Amino acid sequence: MEMQEWLNRVSTTSPDASGDGRASAEPVKDELLAMLNDAEQFVADSFVDSPELLPIRVNKSIAARMLQCEAYALEDHDGESWPQLRGSLLDVFIAMASGGHVPGHNSDPRDAQSSELEEVRSDLSDALVARGNFRDVERLAELHDDQLVDLVELGLQAAGVAVNPAWSPRTEVSQLAIIGGGALELTGRMDLVLGGPGTDSPAVCVEVKSGTAIGAHRAELHFYSLLWALRCGEEPNAMALWYPGSQVVPVEVPGAAMAAAHQVIDVVERLVAVFAGDEPRRRGGPQCSWCPLAVDCDMARIHLERGDDEI
């Protein structure tokens, strides 16, 4: 299904009947909080002798990566690879486009002159500086022109999707949930949100992805459903993963927040165990292709020979 078709379908139905979403939103916040409060208490008890390490912050990346491979999740990702940087820059690109400025829209990126590409690079760099993301500014400066062309092509595909202003589109929507006494925090930044409380449109959350569809991407949207439910009292009406230029993958909503809450509890238990001395578990997956530990990892060799995990 095309993104435009899916968006039109879910955003123009009533908030209680959102097509790929659900028939009606059920309040789930109390149930979620009861589960997460127990996890928060567990964290507080586990770190009673080292309170300076609190709070434990779980975001969508750590939640999804812990599912993929604990060693990978806990590795320093400062030198992340091109797929991660491309995803991060695509988010910035879409946020700029939704504000009315589409970098590189004046020409076909494949035929763009180097001066035009430098203009795109400069626009993106300014946007990163405005976000305080100086690490990616440096990495953007080192990108090859063909990587920049790839990014602009994806960005233009995304910017070509018409989002009706009546749906109250917001990009890069930050969410923070402080659980119980504060030893556990859940944070996230949703790529694209439409409608929801205060509007006449259903709540729709979209996670934009620049690479191949993999199972861990669903876990990221589940995590957003949890954050949304903790803030708004109920899950969004519809959610999807969007791979500009490729496909949109609707993600089933009912139960997504609950699945994420269970996932957070598992993650918290494992983080506490690793802090206490457990070895992070390794599990091969598509992330082995860019994992900094891959050189010396037997699990990587096994996975790369087999290769699977597309959704």
Ligand code: SF4
């Ligand atoms: S290479 Fe793969 S299995 Fe090994 S630590 Fe990295 S992600 Fe895990």
